[in-house]
Amino acid sequence: MTTIVFFEPDGTRREVEANPGESLMEVAVRHGVEGVDADCGGVCACATCHGHIDPAFFGRLLAMNDTEDAMLELVEDQRAANSRLLCQIQVGPELDGIVIKLPGVRR
Amino acid sequence: MPHFDVLIVGGGQAGAYAAIQLRQQGFVGTVAIAGRENELPYERPPLSKEYLLGDKEWERLLIRPASFWQEKAIALLLGLEVTAVQPTARQVTMNDGSSLGYGKLIWATGGEPRRLACPGTDLKGVHVVRTRAHADAILGQLSDVSRAVIVGGGYIGLEAAAVLRKLGKEVTLLEALPRVLARVAGEDVSSFYEAEHRAQGVDLRTSAAISAVEGLDRVSGVRLADGSLIECQMVIVGIGIIPSVEPLLAAGIKGENGIEVDDFCRTSDENIYAIGDCAAQANRFAGGAVLRVESVQNANDQAACAVKAILGEAQSYAAIPWFWSNQYDLKLQTVGISSGYDAAILRGDCAARCFSVLYLKAGRLIAVDAINATRDYVQARKLIEEWAMIAPEDLVDTSRPLKDLPRL
Numbered sequence: 254m255t256t257i258v259f260f261e262p263d264g265t266r267r268e269v270e271a272n273p274g275e276s277l278m279e280v281a282v283r284h285g286v287e288g289v290d291a292d293c294g295g296v297c298a299c300a301t302c303h304g305h306i307d308p309a310f311f312g313r314l315l316a317m318n319d320t321e322d323a324m325l326e327l328v329e330d331q332r333a334a335n336s337r338l339l340c341q342i343q344v345g346p347e348l349d350g351i352v353i354k355l356p357g358v359r360r
Numbered sequence: 361m362p363h364f365d366v367l368i369v370g371g372g373q374a375g376a377y378a379a380i381q382l383r384q385q386g387f388v389g390t391v392a393i394a395g396r397e398n399e400l401p402y403e404r405p406p407l408s409k410e411y412l413l414g415d416k417e418w419e420r421l422l423i424r425p426a427s428f429w430q431e432k433a434i435a436l437l438l439g440l441e442v443t444a445v446q447p448t449a450r451q452v453t454m455n456d457g458s459s460l461g462y463g464k465l466i467w468a469t470g471g472e473p474r475r476l477a478c479p480g481t482d483l484k485g486v487h488v489v490r491t492r493a494h495a496d497a498i499l500g501q502l503s504d505v506s507r508a509v510i511v512g513g514g515y516i517g518l519e520a521a522a523v524l525r526k527l528g529k530e531v532t533l534l535e536a537l538p539r540v541l542a543r544v545a546g547e548d549v550s551s552f553y554e555a556e557h558r559a560q561g562v563d564l565r566t567s568a569a570i571s572a573v574e575g576l577d578r579v580s581g582v583r584l585a586d587g588s589l590i591e592c593q594m595v596i597v598g599i600g601i602i603p604s605v606e607p608l609l610a611a612g613i614k615g616e617n618g619i620e621v622d623d624f625c626r627t628s629d630e631n632i633y634a635i636g637d638c639a640a641q642a643n644r645f646a647g648g649a650v651l652r653v654e655s656v657q658n659a660n661d662q663a664a665c666a667v668k669a670i671l672g673e674a675q676s677y678a679a680i681p682w683f684w685s686n687q688y689d690l691k692l693q694t695v696g697i698s699s700g701y702d703a704a705i706l707r708g709d710c711a712a713r714c715f716s717v718l719y720l721k722a723g724r725l726i727a728v729d730a731i732n733a734t735r736d737y738v739q740a741r742k743l744i745e746e747w748a749m750i751a752p753e754d755l756v757d758t759s760r761p762l763k764d765l766p767r768l
Contacts, residue, residue, distance in 0.1 A: 279420065285428040287384065292656055294403045294421070297734075298684040298693060299657075320691070323734035327741070 255349045261287040262357030277339035278302040288355030295340040300327040302339040307352035311335045314342055331356040363461035364392040369442045370468035371395025374636025374659035376423045378466050381667040383432045392435035394442055399492055400426055407495040408519040409686055445611040447629045464670050467608055467634040471601030480573030486595045489516055505529055508594040509582045513540030515685045516598030522687040525560050532590050534568040546704040548717050549729045603638040618652040623676040625666040635662035645681055646697040655683045680745055693737040696727030696744040705755045723749045739763040
């Protein structure tokens with residue numbers, strides 16, 4: 254089991270367990286974490302699973318592809334150097350303890 | 361008789377999202393979802409893509425896990441269909457004879473797949489794709505299928521064709537109109553997808569007229585109007601939906617092709633809202649035309665709109681339509697509504713399989729279809745929202761990002 258820590262948009266801390274192979278988006282949805290809508294179900298088509306990744310872990314993630322980088326332009330005003338779309342990050346043991354801040358979905 | 365402050369009819373994307381939004385916005389009253397399918401709310405788009413391909417197991421389609429609905433005190437009344445509505449009494453009658461009272465009703469029933477109007481459509485092996493049961497029925501038969509006929513060259517039909525080709529089936533796709541995606545995209549996009557499917561081995565035929573589905577007990581072929589027979593063991597029909605709105609129409613709520621709603625997703629009855637595939641609303645991105653938009657985006661955004669109105673914070677619906685379709689290694693992303701365009705501009709190279717088509721009306725950008733061109737899709741979204749006018753000679757210049765192009 255891998256432990257993931259989410260900070261919901263209102264600041265609530267949620268520590269949840271993740272299964273290997275799930276995406277971080279799926280982990281959040283499975284645990285009812287607020288701030289991840291996941292409109293498109295994980296195909297990098299909506300940018301409603303935007304998170305700011307713990308800088309200690311950010312560099313260890315597989316680099317984002319062009320599609321994800323382009324989709325992040327949709328959340329430009331919330332985007333930071335450590336922004337990622339959570340549907341594009343697969344859980345593995347190396348993510349144990351990662352902290353993700355959720356800026357929230359605007360609708 | 362049980363009473364709910366908000367009763368949501370329909371447990372698909374729109375209904376589920378309305379319930380999620382009610383709780384997210386702090387609504388503390390009682391909430392129930394009455395859903396016809398005996399399933400937790402799930403995502404439908406994968407049914408014609410990853411789920412059909414076997415790439416995504418069922419649990420990963422759930423919009424929220426079972427525990428979520430309990431924790432949020434959202435009652436799921438599954439396997440129940442609303443058969444009648446009594447607006448004055450604020451009650452609904454269910455198919456098991458029971459009744460429910462409501463404070464506000466949110467109608468989110470989506471639609472029924474349209475069936476072919478020819479003999480033989482009730483033979484075994486003739487399928488549609490709308491629900492888990494539909495997809496499972498296809499999956500359950502696939503091992504016995506070597507040849508399939510897909511009827512309809514819309515997104516569902518094309519996606520199903522891509523999946524069946526990947527699974528090694530012989531596929532014929534029949535489209536009644538002269539081109540695929542005719543209702544939703546311009547000619548460049550249609551001809552590109554026709555060529556791609558043919559290159560993948562699909563026998564794709566346009567302007568095809570079907571006279572019958574043939575077989576004794578089980579389908580054995582599709583007969584065309586020219587007399588020819590296409591042998592197959594499976595037929596998948598993807599020719600659109602008919603909105604499920606009879607109980608509301610019978611109750612005198614205004615509507616025809618869908619339930620008419622105002623800018624706040626309210627029907628002609630102030631206590632009844634309609635959202636998602638079954639709601640017909642004036643859309644500012646279609647020049648104010650009243651239309652039904654069948655998409656996850658519209659389901660979610662109309663759900664949020666109805667919830668705001670119910671909570672007394674009404675805001676006019678203004679969400680820009682967007683949609684995606686994945687076929688083979690092609691990622692189509694569309695934003696805006698192209699119908700009514702008077703010019704279509706090709707940006708990029710079709711042969712490179714990375715391009716976009718920009719639709720203009722009176723010089724203003726109204727929609728974009730982007731194929732493996734996410735950056736165009738994203739940047740066009742903002743341009744469409746501001747009705748930008750950009751010179752066509754600039755739009756075709758792929759050396760500059762759309763967002764940097766000068767506005768006229």
